[in-house]
Amino acid sequence: MNLGTLRLFKVLLLFLLLQNLYAKVDKIDFNLIKKGQEDNNTLLIVGGIQGDEPGGFMAASLITTHYTIKKGSVWVVPNLNFDSIIKRARGPFGDMNRKFAKLSSNDPDYDAIQRVKSYIEEDNVKMILNLHDGSGFYRKKFIDRLHSPYRWGQSSIIDQVSLDLKKYGNLEEISRRVCGHVNSNLLRDEHAYSMHNTNTRAGDKEMEKTLTYFAINQGKAAFGNEASKELPVVERAYYHILALEEYMRVMGIEFERGFELSPRGIRQALYDDIYISFYDNKIKLPLSQVRSELRYFPVKKDGILNFTPSNPLMTVIKNGDDYAIHYGNVRLANLSPDYLDMEESSDEIKFKIDDKVVNVKFGEIINANRNIFIFDQKDYRVNVIGYVNKEQRNESNIKIDKDEIPEYYSIDKQGEIYRVEFYKEDKFVGMVLVKFSGDFSVASKSDNITSDKM
Known part of the structure; x- marks a missing residue:
C-alpha cells in the first residue's frame, strides 16, 4: 500500500468512526421558554451555545425564573448546547456557533441548529441576543495581552453598522447605547464595555458561520454580548443582565426583576432557592446545600426518574448505577437508587x-x-x-x-x-x-x- 492510499484509508476510517459515533448520540434537548404576551415585537435571547461560558447561560436562566414581563414578548433559549454545558466544553461535537452557514444532516448538532434557526426566522422575532463569555477585555487599541483588539470580553458585538429594517436596523447606535448603560454601572473601571464591529461581510470567514450573522441575513437585528472570562461567574452574569435589560428597554419591553441587581443579588437568585421535584411532587429536594451523595433514593423499578426542575439549567443524567443531578456546569449530587414499586396518592x-x-x-x-x-x-x-x-x-x-x-x-x-x-x-x-x-x-x-x- 503506497503512502497516498494509506492516507486515503485513514481518512475513510476516521469518517466511518465519526459516522458510527454520531449514530449513537443521544443529545439532551434544549428549552424554549416564552415570557410575556405574544406580539409582533419579540426578543429572542440565546444562552449556552458554548458550554464553557456560564455567565451567559446563567444570565439567560435568570430571565426565565426571576423576571415578569409586563409588556411585550421575550423568548429565552437558556441551554442551547446542553451537552456542552454538562461537559463544561466548548462543544463536544465542535463549536456550535460555527455551524449556521453549512452543516451536514449527520452532524449531532443538526436538529438543534435547525430548530433554533426556525425560532430566529419567526415573523414576530425582531431582535436576537447571543450571550457569550469571552477572553480578556476587548480594547480597540493594544494595551497588553489581556486588553487588546484580539480579546472579546466586555464587548457588544455587531456584524455591521446597520441593516435596512423598519425596526432596530441601527445596530451601531443600539450597541453604543447598551455599552453606555453598562458603563454607567461598572463594578470596576477595568470592566468597561466597548462596541466591537466584526465587519463580517468584509470577509471574516469564521464570523460568517455564526448565529448572529445567520440572523441578520434573515433580516433580523442581532447582537452578541460578551462578558469577560477573567471575572467570577456572578459578575459576568451581572454584566449580561445589565445589557439584557437595556436591550429590552430599546424594544419597549417592560419588566419586573425579582432580585437586587448586584453580584450579591445575582448569587442569591442563582443559588439560594433551587430545587428539583420527582414523580409529580412526591419528592422535592432543595439543592442549595445538598449533600454530594444521597443513598437509597426512591426510583421506580423501570429506572425512569421523572423530574421537574426549578431552573432550566438543571437535569438528571444516568451515571453508571447512579443518577447525577446537574445544574449548569456543576454536578450537585449523585442519587444512589432504591428501586421500588410506587403508588399514586393525594392524601x-x-x-x-x-x-x-x-x-x-x-x-x-x-x-x-x-x-x-x-x-x-x-x-x-x-x-x-x-x-x-x-x-x-x-x-x-x-x-x-x-x-x-x-x-x-x-x-x-x-x-x-x-x-x-x-x-x-x-x-x-x-x-x-x-x-x-x-x-x-x-x-x-x-x-x-x-x-x-x-
Missing part, C-alpha cells in the same frame, strides 16, 4: 410539629424546632431515615427528637433536613422533608418553570 398526612398539628402534602418541607410526631394513617408505614426504633418497623405514633437522628443522614451539608418516607405495604407513596430550623411552618411549593419543548 395529606397529619403531623404534630413540636406542639402544633398540621396536615402536610407529599413533597412539602416542614420547618420544625425540636421534634415531630406522625399520626398513624390508613395502611401507611412511616420510615424516618436515620431514626432507629428496634421495637417497631412503622415509625408513626412516635415522638421523634432531632437529636435521635444522626446528622449524616441529613440530605443537606448543614445537617438540618431529613427524609420522612411513606409506604403502603412495599410500595413507595411519597416523601416529606423535615427541616429542624428552630421555627414552625410548612414550606409552600414554588411554581416550577414552564417551557415549550419540541
